[in-house]
Amino acid sequence: MAEDSVSIRRFQDVIRDTFHEKDATRGIGGTFMWFTEEVGELARALKRKERDRDELVVEFSDVFAWLCTLASMSDIDMEDAVARYLSGCPRCRAIPCACGERTRFQDVEPAE
Numbered sequence: 001m002a003e004d005s006v007s008i009r010r011f012q013d014v015i016r017d018t019f020h021e022k023d024a025t026r027g028i029g030g031t032f033m034w035f036t037e038e039v040g041e042l043a044r045a046l047k048r049k050e051r052d053r054d055e056l057v058v059e060f061s062d063v064f065a066w067l068c069t070l071a072s073m074s075d076i077d078m079e080d081a082v083a084r085y086l087s088g089c090p091r092c093r094a095i096p097c098a099c100g101e102r103t104r105f106q107d108v109e110p111a112e
């Protein structure tokens with residue numbers, strides 16, 4: 001473990017400071033395409049018979065960086081956003097989640 005941990009907010013800030021100009025010209029649609037490309041690369045890394053830990057580190061961090069970029073472009077603070085999971089499942093409030101598997105990712109509030 002690294003001794004100095006990085007907060008989600010600090011990570012999102014660094015990603016924004018590093019890439020914002022390029023991201024702004026690409027727009028959210030183009031940026032989302034890049035994000036899905038990275039998700040595909042992560043899928044390929046996970047599917048390998050012999051998983052390469054170094055490759056997984058790269059792919060997980062790339063996916064998270066692109067996710068943070070999309071959040072920044074949408075004025076979403078990821079540290080605030082993930083807080084909804086800190087006191088348990090957002091739906092049933094339990095740790096571990098007591099929801100049925102089929103309801104796991106449904107909205108807590110009824111969809112419109």
Ligand SMILES: [Zn+2]
Nearest residue numbers: 089092097099
């Ligand atoms: Zn639950």
